[in-house]
Amino acid sequence: MIEPLILLKAVTKDYNGKVRALDQVSLEVYPGEWAAVMGASGSGKTTLLNMIAALDRPTSGSVRVDGEDLLFLTEEDRARFRREKVGLIFQQFYLIPYLTAVENVMLAQYFHSMADAREAAEALRRVGLGERMGHYPSELSGGEQQRVCMARALINQPKIILADEPTGNLDAENEKTVMEIFHDLHRRGHTLLFVTHDPQIGTQADKIVKLEHGRVLPAFPVKALRSI
Amino acid sequence: MLGRLLIKSLWREKARTALIVLSVATASTLVSAFLNIAFTVTEEMAGELRSFGANIVVVPKSEPLEIVIGGLRFVSPGESAYLEEADLPRLKAIFWRHNIAAFAPFLSRVVEVEGEQALLVGTWFDKDIRIPEGKRFFTFASGAQREAASETETFRTGLKSLSRWWQVEGEWPREDEDGALIGSGLARRLKVGIGGRIRIALEKRSAVLPVRGIARTGGVEEEQIFVHLKLAQDLFGLPGKAEKIQVSALVTPDNALAARASRVDPAKLPLEEYETWYCTPYLGSVIYQIEEAIPNAKGKAIRQVSEAEGAFLARMRLTFILVIAVAILAASLAVMATMVTAIFERRQEIGLMKALGANAKHLGLFFLLEAALTGIGGGIVGYFGGLALVPLLSVRTFSLGGFGLSLSLQAAILPITLLVAVSVALLGSFFPVKEAMRFEPVKTLRGI
Numbered sequence A: 001m002i003e004p005l006i007l008l009k010a011v012t013k014d015y016n017g018k019v020r021a022l023d024q025v026s027l028e029v030y031p032g033e034w035a036a037v038m039g040a041s042g043s044g045k046t047t048l049l050n051m052i053a054a055l056d057r058p059t060s061g062s063v064r065v066d067g068e069d070l071l072f073l074t075e076e077d078r079a080r081f082r083r084e085k086v087g088l089i090f091q092q093f094y095l096i097p098y099l100t101a102v103e104n105v106m107l108a109q110y111f112h113s114m115a116d117a118r119e120a121a122e123a124l125r126r127v128g129l130g131e132r133m134g135h136y137p138s139e140l141s142g143g144e145q146q147r148v149c150m151a152r153a154l155i156n157q158p159k160i161i162l163a164d165e166p167t168g169n170l171d172a173e174n175e176k177t178v179m180e181i182f183h184d185l186h187r188r189g190h191t192l193l194f195v196t197h198d199p200q201i202g203t204q205a206d207k208i209v210k211l212e213h214g215r216v217l218p219a220f221p222v223k224a225l226r227s228i
Numbered sequence B: 001m002l003g004r005l006l007i008k009s010l011w012r013e014k015a016r017t018a019l020i021v022l023s024v025a026t027a028s029t030l031v032s033a034f035l036n037i038a039f040t041v042t043e044e045m046a047g048e049l050r051s052f053g054a055n056i057v058v059v060p061k062s063e064p065l066e067i068v069i070g071g072l073r074f075v076s077p078g079e080s081a082y083l084e085e086a087d088l089p090r091l092k093a094i095f096w097r098h099n100i101a102a103f104a105p106f107l108s109r110v111v112e113v114e115g116e117q118a119l120l121v122g123t124w125f126d127k128d129i130r131i132p133e134g135k136r137f138f139t140f141a142s143g144a145q146r147e148a149a150s151e152t153e154t155f156r157t158g159l160k161s162l163s164r165w166w167q168v169e170g171e172w173p174r175e176d177e178d179g180a181l182i183g184s185g186l187a188r189r190l191k192v193g194i195g196g197r198i199r200i201a202l203e204k205r206s207a208v209l210p211v212r213g214i215a216r217t218g219g220v221e222e223e224q225i226f227v228h229l230k231l232a233q234d235l236f237g238l239p240g241k242a243e244k245i246q247v248s249a250l251v252t253p254d255n256a257l258a259a260r261a262s263r264v265d266p267a268k269l270p271l272e273e274y275e276t277w278y279c280t281p282y283l284g285s286v287i288y289q290i291e292e293a294i295p296n297a298k299g300k301a302i303r304q305v306s307e308a309e310g311a312f313l314a315r316m317r318l319t320f321i322l323v324i325a326v327a328i329l330a331a332s333l334a335v336m337a338t339m340v341t342a343i344f345e346r347r348q349e350i351g352l353m354k355a356l357g358a359n360a361k362h363l364g365l366f367f368l369l370e371a372a373l374t375g376i377g378g379g380i381v382g383y384f385g386g387l388a389l390v391p392l393l394s395v396r397t398f399s400l401g402g403f404g405l406s407l408s409l410q411a412a413i414l415p416i417t418l419l420v421a422v423s424v425a426l427l428g429s430f431f432p433v434k435e436a437m438r439f440e441p442v443k444t445l446r447g448i
Helices: A047-054 A075-085 A101-112 A119-126 A142-154 A172-187 A221-226 B002-012 B014-050 B085-093 B182-192 B231-236 B256-263 B271-278 B283-293 B304-347 B347-355 B360-396 B407-437 B439-447
Strands: A006-015 A021-029 A034-039 A060-064 A087-089 A160-164 A191-196 A207-212 B057-058 B067-068 B071-075 B098-113 B116-124 B129-130 B136-139 B145-148 B154-157 B169-172 B178-185 B197-202 B203-215 B222-230 B246-247 B297-301
Touching: A006 A047, A021 A047, A021 A207, A034 A047, A047 A160, A047 B071, A060 B085, A075 A087, A075 B347, A087 A142, A101 A119, A101 A142, A119 A142, A142 A160, A142 A172, A160 B057, A172 A191, B002 B014, B002 B360, B014 B304, B057 B283, B085 B098, B085 B129, B085 B246, B085 B283, B098 B222, B098 B231, B098 B297, B116 B182, B116 B231, B145 B304, B178 B182, B178 B197, B182 B203, B197 B231, B197 B246, B197 B407, B203 B231, B222 B231, B246 B283, B256 B271, B256 B283, B271 B283, B283 B297, B304 B347, B304 B360, B304 B407, B347 B360, B347 B439, B360 B407
Parallel strands: A034 A191, A034 A207, A087 A160, A160 A191, B116 B222, B178 B203
Antiparallel strands: A006 A021, A006 A060, B057 B246, B057 B297, B067 B071, B098 B116, B098 B197, B098 B246, B129 B154, B136 B145, B169 B203, B178 B222, B197 B203
């Protein structure tokens, strides 16, 4: 029997004891699966992604990723978990402005083990940026920056790719390019978890988890959503 | 990667980097300047203080019985023991020979001068002596030997170097011709001036000497007559003898080790302490080495001069240390203020690094190395800033003629300045960096 790669059980997250961002959320994502977490702004999508990326801790419940219970990890172990197990892609890209595209990718390698310019360049070529690797973020378009961000997320071959509104800041053309890369990753067996409010992006996943006010709505068949 | 990250990060934040370099450079300039001055001033001041006379007197082990009445010293010749004049050059062959600034032998008797009684003192006025040649080894109790470089030059010393505050009207008598230097009080009583002649008699011997100079000293010397040592030896029938030697030595203020050595026989100190004591120019260790060099001699400290000198130099050092400490504190606070702002401005970058898996070691190494590099930059600027400041400070503030520190000493100050500069940068960065390690990536990425 295949174990889920991501397993959340009754996860609740309160802020200051007043705001409940997540309320008894349970979720399973299997290896090689593409899951999309959808919902309106403030529904708790990003909070859920932060829990899985070991960037935040739940108030209650359990978060198990690749067999590790994140609740009991020390700060040092959480840092190790992030650099070894997950690749993060952000809506705002978050590239270091004074490093070139290839150096931004090498930074993730440096924290993981050892920076290798040749490998980093190859990762950029795979996302179609072979000619732009010496450019600084300010010299790249939004789509190009997002592709640098993807190359950085993939460079250490993580088990899970976590993406927070990856096409949120992109125009239609760049959105298409980026989504093609995600499809390619999925075809090659990567496990993907997206957070998005865009049904067109969400419906490309195998599984959709809909959040509303921090609660998971009853399972909604993807095919039904696609037909809307 | 770390190198690229550091260089690009520093270059991108040029204004902030320059501000930190400037803060560190300010403290380093003071450290460099004061270290330079501390070496120069203490050396020159010690030299100046030495002009107030001898701080060591060397006498024979069996000291003659002497009675002093009204400034006149009466000695029973039969009970006297003497030092050999020929042994005096050995003073410049001891371990701390370079700290022997001046010395002069003395041989005195009460004589009759123009019907009055006065003390006639034979001494060296300004004599060239040849320093003993050959290699010398200093052997410690451990058996370790330290070789002293052989010296072949001559050394000019005597009463003129030893008593630089004396005011001499006329001229100092020469070593190669008869002549007397007479105290101003005695000259007045004898009604004799420069160019006049005085007749000196002791028992059946007598001599007529021209007066070359009249000395005002503010002390008992104003009632005495000074002639060159050979003349006194002939007159007293004591060829080659001296009854005491006054020595002016550059010494370092006593500390706990020196105090301990003065209470016990230094040779009974633990081996390591003995060697430290021997190789430090304390008044006690210099005296010890003089006693080793001159047979049957006993050295005594003229404490008043030495202690005043030691206290002055110690206060001077304390002042320098305090100024440097305040400068370091001020610079550290300035660096801290800049770093707190810098860390706050870069919180998103720090959050991203943490999200990518950077741990406390990665972040600490990055930010502290960044601080250390700016510290080195500030240290280099400060070192040369200090060198530029020294001539100004030494002339304007300390009234020193010029800046005369040797290049080797100047070079020795560079690593100290760099060490202080890096410490200032690290000290100022420590708490902001510690705070940065506690940033929560979720909050900083959201810009909270």
